[in-house]
Amino acid sequence: MLRNNPSSTSVSRVDPRRWAALAVLLIASFMDAVDVTVVHIALPDIQAETGASTSQIQWITGGYALAFALGLITGGRLGDLYGRRRIFLAGVAAFTATSLLCGVAGSPDVLLAGRILQGAAAALMVPQVLSIIHVTFPERERGKVFGIYGSVMALGTLAGPLVGALLVQGDFFGLGWRPIFLVNLPLGAAGLIAAALLVGESKAERAARLDPVGMVPATIGLLALVLPLTQGRELGRPAWTLVSMAASLPVLAVFVLWEHRVTRRGGSPLVVLSLFTRRAFAGGQGAQVLFGLASGVFFLARTLCLQLGLGFSPLKAGLSGMPLSVAMMAGAGLSMQVLVPRFGRRVLQAGGILAAAGMVLFAVLATRHGADIPLWQTVLPLVPMGLGMGMTIAPLTDLILADVPHEHAGSASGLTSTTIQLGQAVGVALSSIVFFDHLGPGGPAGQAARTPDAFAGSLWYVAAAFTATALALTALPKRAGTKPSAGAEPEPEPQLQATSVAA
Structure with a gap:
């Protein structure tokens, strides 16, 4: 063992x-x-x-x-x-x-x-x-x-x-x-x-200590932001929802101050804040959040549109999404093996623009046909979207970590995996504004007729998020695999480096 x-x-x-x-x-x-x-x-x-x-x-x-x-x-x-x-x-x-x-x-x-x-x-x-x-x-x-x-x-x-x-x-x-x-x-x-x-069992010889105090303001701050976004529409957006979202900023500021304090005292902060002084790392995390936000809005709205608005059975809806998953895998393989080694960061940016183009095409088709949109037109835009998502997300971690000192590689990769999940959670919450607001009141049956139009409208927000992702990627190094040397290089603690996107 x-x-x-x-x-x-x-x-x-x-x-x-x-x-x-x-x-x-x-x-x-x-x-x-x-x-x-x-x-x-x-x-x-x-x-x-x-x-x-x-x-x-x-x-x-x-x-x-x-x-x-x-x-x-x-x-x-x-x-x-x-x-x-x-x-x-x-x-x-x-x-x-x-x-x-x-x-x-x-x-x-x-x-x-x-x-x-x-x-x-x-x-x-x-x-x-x-x-x-x-x-x-x-x-x-x-x-x-x-x-x-x-x-x-x-x-x-x-x-x-x-x-x-x-x-x-x-x-x-x-x-x-x-x-x-x-x-x-x-x-x-x-x-x-x-x-x-x-x-077999294993432990780290020099494991970073827990930071339970830091978890408290981080959790409260994020809930103060996400809860009113999710609940506000059904409650008529009372004053407390605005107060809660405004309060999330000082609470998250308390989290940042606490992490600074832990770092100064030689402790183990949840987030190594010094990493954000590096342009590539900060820009990469921004891209991760935007990518997660786009996927969080899209997959929830698409599922409800296909089954409630267009009357697809669960099996038909599931099969219609297969081209997206296949295209994502193809885009990831193409970018990692062929394109990124040759063209670097531009491949990821092109992926963001390609995904945005797929969403614009989907929005145009959905607006034009509404509930009468043909099946093949619900599938066609998924191909450029999937290729673009695969081209962007697969090599992103390597480019983000290219400018990170080796001693912080484990913390940086763990945080990189966390940000896309946070982006998806916020994206699902934002669906209240960009999708459910357009459905109006009533149950699923009453909302069904309005679902295609609401979905088409939400796609413009998704396209904007993918475009913003491409812009945020300008902060990354132009080439992958250019991690700074640091003399004797300790092997970083492994962290979760694979992310799941709700395809």
């Missing part, structure tokens, strides 16, 4: 169970990747059965992303401190239990609570996967293993909408949408047993 120091990995100490352990870790990663995307396709059925309001529908998707984002860095540090295998098992157990809670929820409030807890459980589980891979496999095998990991994550993102559609439309045992959560139970139980038997 391997212990703590990945740099001391040798042939004689390689765990013979490592490939079996990898299969267990990949199952957990696949569960998370599927769960991010599987819920969208079931939202109309969830709303119809539970009577969920539009704000509750937003929280069912955005609440998971927000809890996941807020817990990622702390989840990784818990594994370093108390044992990655131990925290991984706790995360899988919690993810399985919260999946059961979601699957048996009798009201939208219970489902919403389950989704938030599920996101927190994923924040415990997911960061341990790359960490365990890093300390379990020798350096000569890691490239192959990380390639397999990336393929599984891509497959999960690709399979999520289709799996959700099959489970919802199949209506197994008369359970409707509930199997999209209950399917995690046998997978989670098998994963717990297998991980206990096959995955």
Whole structure:
């Protein structure tokens, strides 16, 4: 069994169970990747059965992303401190239990609570996967293993909408949408047993300490911003919503001041603020947030438009999104293997513009045809959008980290993974303004006729966010792979570097 120091990995100490352990870790990663995307396709059925309001529908998707984002860095540090295998098992157990809670929820409030807890459980589980891979496999095998990991994550993102559609439309045992959560139970139980038997324990020799005090203003500040955006429309935007959004700024300022204090005292802040003095890092995080914001608005609005406004079945809606996922994978492979090594940052910027062009095309077609838009015209704009998203998001982490000192690489990569999740949570919340406001009052049946127009209007905001992403990318270095030298280079603590986009 391997212990703590990945740099001391040798042939004689390689765990013979490592490939079996990898299969267990990949199952957990696949569960998370599927769960991010599987819920969208079931939202109309969830709303119809539970009577969920539009704000509750937003929280069912955005609440998971927000809890996941807020817990990622702390989840990784818990594994370093108390044992990655131990925290991984706790995360899988919690993810399985919260999946059961979601699957048996009798009201939208219970489902919403389950989704938030599920996101927190994923924040415990997911960061341990790359960490365990890093300390379990020798350096000569890691490239192959990380390639397999990336393929599984891509497959999960690709399979999520289709799996959700099959489970919802199949209506197994008369359970409707509930199997999209209950399917995690046998997978989670098998994963717990297998991980206990096959995955070795490891800890970091010099793990960064937790910063629980810093979590408080960060969480309160983000909730003060997201809550009124999500709830304000249904409540008639009372004065407290404006006060709450205004109050989020000083609360987040308190968080920044606390992180400065922790840094001055030699502690371990949640966020290494000095990283933001680097133009490339700050611009890259801005691009991540904008990218997440665009995808958060688009995928929620598109799902409701296709099923409520155009009358697509869950399976038809799921299949119509497949070209987007395939195009994303193609764009990612093309950019990483061919284009970025030759053209650098310009490839990512071109990807942002291409994705924006796809949204403009979609907006024009949806405005022209409304509810009578042909199926092929709902699919066509997804191709340039998917290519552009893949070209942008796949190489972004490498370019962001190119200007980061090696001693901060672990913190920087963890924060980079967090920002896109935060962007998605804020994007889902902003749907109240850019999508649901145009639907007007009434239930799903009354809103159905207005859904195509509301969707078309929201696409202009999505296109603007992708364009702003391309502009923010001008802050990044022109070439990838130009990380600064720092003498003796310590190997950074592994953090979550793969992000899921709700395709």
